[in-house]
Amino acid sequence: MNNEIMSNPHIIKKTYPVLHMTCASCANSVESMLNSQDGVEQAAVNFASGTVNISFDDTKLKAARLQEVVQSIGYDLDIEDTELSSEKMEAQQAAKIKEVKIKTIGSIALSLPIVIIGMFFMSSDGHSSIPYANEIMWFLATPVVFWFGKDFFIN
Template sequence: MSSENITLPITGMSCANCALSIERTLKKVQGVGGTNVNFAAEQASVSFDPGKVKVSDLVKMIEDAGYGIATAKVELPITGMTCANCAMNIERTLNKKVSGVVRASVNFASERASVEYLPTLTSVDAIIAAVQKAGFDAIIPDESPEAEDVEQRARRAEIAEQTRKFAVGLLFTVPLFLGSMGRDFGLLGAWSHALWVNWVFWILATPVQFYTGWDYYTGGRKSLRNRSANMDVLVAMGS
């Protein structure tokens, strides 16, 4: 059995149990020999048989478990296509024969290929070489993302998204906390027990639950679907 080792940059982990959950998920995949997920480094090292499982399958399993992979995307103008079948041939070549390509789609009408790939495993040059080997040609883009830049960009985007959700949660939680605690401890007048006050509290709580906390619900659902439980499940149940 031939074996290949890869390192995947993971996004979306919030605790060490997330790393264990990803490990359990990957070990269920036929063809995976061993896996080690490092929470501190936010990376998954996977040993697998490329004849039984593809990199794109591993990425899909991780995404289905509620996490993400730091990938790069590139759009390549394609020349030499004469029919829709040509586009299908290129798409099939990129998806099945280029290790590191997560997903690829080719549009015959616009003569462009959209490719999502792992820059730690393949490159734009390798993708273009595969297109040329299939009997077509691709125009090299002006700039191609470096592996380190792609991962850093993914980390920055994740931090920005979490910061935005934290700010929204804080904005709505502070008045909700002060109002509800003030009412419970009798610090507010009788007006605080009016029905409309409960509606105000509900309005304040809704974005906290379903915007700031939405990741916990989606992560918990995906974790349970994979027959495991993580912190997302615990937080979702508690809220």
């Protein structure tokens, strides 16, 4: 009698990009949702690379259903051709890096005057030698917090 375990020929092993994850908890949510699906042998999400390695039975489950499950919890699974997906992922990462650079430069540009006013033009009793200093600082700080810092609060 042969004791070798026969592998299921219908098991597909794929790596898909997972979009819109912002933290390790997001990765855990995606992983647990995928692992709970009938037909999924194993799903392992890598937050650092933004991908999921998944083994599933294609007779019980299709990739489109996996995408629907991930979308139902607020993320997305890119099930397109892997070469196209890789290029798409790189383009999205480059766009995200550009956005972070712009937001960082904008935050610095608006925060520097706040620091200068607060450090050099304010007295210990809260009065300033600049008229409307508090209003100016408030005006400069508002976009830093609510526009440039929006992602921090959302995440």
